[in-house]
Amino acid sequence: MASKMPAAIDSKSKEVTISIAERLDYTSPLECEFCNAKVSFVNGFTREVGDNIVFVNPYFRLKTGNAHGPECRYNIKGQVKIIARESDENFLAQTESGKFELRLLAVKKAIKELQNLAREKRKRGPYNQKENEDKEYVKSGKKLGSYINSAVKVLRVRSLCEEDKDIENLLELVFDGTRLPWKDFYYEDKDFFRCYSNVREATVSVPVAIVGTVKSVKIIDGKNGQFLVINLIGPYKKNEEGILDAVNVSIWSSDVELFNSYKADDMLLAFGIFEAKEISEKEINSSVSSVKKFRNHDLRLWLVSKSQLCKVNG
Ligand SMILES: [Zn+2]
Numbered sequence: 001m002a003s004k005m006p007a008a009i010d011s012k013s014k015e016v017t018i019s020i021a022e023r024l025d026y027t028s029p030l031e032c033e034f035c036n037a038k039v040s041f042v043n044g045f046t047r048e049v050g051d052n053i054v055f056v057n058p059y060f061r062l063k064t065g066n067a068h069g070p071e072c073r074y075n076i077k078g079q080v081k082i083i084a085r086e087s088d089e090n091f092l093a094q095t096e097s098g099k100f101e102l103r104l105l106a107v108k109k110a111i112k113e114l115q116n117l118a119r120e121k122r123k124r125g126p127y128n129q130k131e132n133e134d135k136e137y138v139k140s141g142k143k144l145g146s147y148i149n150s151a152v153k154v155l156r157v158r159s160l161c162e163e164d165k166d167i168e169n170l171l172e173l174v175f176d177g178t179r180l181p182w183k184d185f186y187y188e189d190k191d192f193f194r195c196y197s198n199v200r201e202a203t204v205s206v207p208v209a210i211v212g213t214v215k216s217v218k219i220i221d222g223k224n225g226q227f228l229v230i231n232l233i234g235p236y237k238k239n240e241e242g243i244l245d246a247v248n249v250s251i252w253s254s255d256v257e258l259f260n261s262y263k264a265d266d267m268l269l270a271f272g273i274f275e276a277k278e279i280s281e282k283e284i285n286s287s288v289s290s291v292k293k294f295r296n297h298d299l300r301l302w303l304v305s306k307s308q309l310c311k312v313n314g
Contacts, residue, residue, distance in 0.1 A: 003074040003160045004059040008032065008039050016041075018058050030060065035069030037062055049189045050236040050246065054213050061162065077170055079157050087150035095172075104175040104185075107151060107207050110144035111273055114304045122224075141305060148271060148307040155209050155269055158186055159312045175206050185209060192234050192247040196297040200276035207273050210249060210301075211312060214266045219256055228256045230309075232268070242292035253303040262311070272308045275300045 008016045010026040015033070020026055021041040030039050044058035062068070068075040080100050084092050091106045117137040158167050164182040173180040187195040189212045199208070212232035220227050229250050236246035251270050253259050262268065277298035284291050303309060 003068070003076060003157075003166075004061060004162065005032065005039060005074055006059065008041070008060045021060070022058065032060075032062075032068060032072060032074060034074065035072035037066040037068050037072070037074075039063060039066070049213070049233050052213075052215070052233045054189070054233060074160075076157060076161065076167060080154065080167075080171055083150060083153045083157070088146055091147045092150050092154070099169075100171045102151065102154060102171060102173050104173060104180065104207055107144070107147045108175075108205070108273065110147050111207065111304060114141060114144050115302075118304060144305050145307050148305060151207075151209075151271055152269065152307060152310055155186065155211075155271060156310075156312060158182075158209075159211060159269060176204075180206065187211070189213065189233060189235060192249060192299070193237075193245075193297065195274075196247050196276050196299050199274050199299060205273050207271065209269060209271045210274070210299075211267065211269050212249060214262055214264050214268055216264060217260065217262055219260070225254060226256050228253050228259050230259065230262055230268070238291065242290055243295060244291045244293070245295045245297065247297045247299060249299045249301075251301045251303060251309060255303075255306070258306050259303070259309065262309075267312050268309060269312045270301055270309050272301050272303065275302075 006018060008021070008030040009032070010016050010028070010030055012027050014026065016026045016030060022043075030041065031037065032039050039060045040063050042059050042061050045056050046053050047056060048054075068078075070078060072078065084094060084100055087093075088106075090103065092100060092102050095101050114137070121137060154171065158164075161167050164186065168182045173182065173185050183191070183194075184198055185206075186209050192210075192212070195208065195210065199205070210232070212234070215231045215233045218229045218231070220229055229252055232249040232251075234247040234249055236244055238244045251259075251268075277300065280296045280298065282294040282296070284293060301308070
């Protein structure tokens with residue numbers, strides 16, 4: 001099981017950070033900081049997402065044939081065990097087979113409940129709040145918060161892994177009795193087209209997680225007040241007829257203050273029930289442009305709780 005690590009120990013017991021490793025100022029072999037598993041350094045690199053260049057930070061990885069000790073904080077099983085111990089058992093529990101199970105229906109119900117209460121609250125307006133209903137909103141918010149916090153902790157563990165398979169042998173996703181593969185739950189920017197299709201075609205909406213780099217953070221004026229919109233960098237593809245398909249992932253909140261600490265180039269994890277709008281098309285009437293038509297695949301998340309969004313390390 002592979003976790004990405006931010007530091008290591010060299011053969012002279014010196015702590016090797018990323019910048020030390022970049023200067024090659026260490027003595028091989030390198031070991032994990034918290035156990036004696038052998039690790040190696042992976043240089044940072046860039047990759048293209050659409051017309052943007054995204055930088056992947058350098059990290060240390062486990063060498064083939066090595067495993068972290070049972071108590072090591074990079075041991076994924078140990079991490080998931082700790083999260084499960086602290087979680088509501090309706091949401092994350094160990095099954096008889098010894099694997100863990102994350103129950104996504106519970107989180108969907110909590111999100112729906114909170115959305116309904118928020119809608120009611122908006123309808124009543126700020127000067128006409130009923131105290132009891134507000135209490136209910138706070139109670140639902142706490143329950144959702146606890147489910148989401150557990151899910152985000154698990155997702156943080158996943159974001160440290162190099163691949164889905166590092167976590168899926170250990171943690172199964174279940175939605176209303178049906179098993180869901182990790183690839184249909186956790187999407188990185190290279191998977192955004194697939195995410196759009198899955199969300200668009202789904203007969204039943206399932207909460208999913210998206211990890212991506214912030215392109216822009218904007219405050220826009222709506223009919224009923226201001227909104228904060230966070231756009232993520234997304235991929236595009238152009239075909240021979242000059243049709244350019246792009247995915248635009250945006251995260252929306254009416255609570256402008258709560259989320260405006262995020263900025264361009266931050267790597268974010270967003271978790272919730274996304275909405276895939278119908279593809280919108282725009283013709284380009286220019287003889288010099290190689291693009292004849294834009295097709296926008298719009299994927300949106302309306303936040304109902306601040307815990308649905310967090311920063312992760314890229
Ligand atoms: Zn270790």
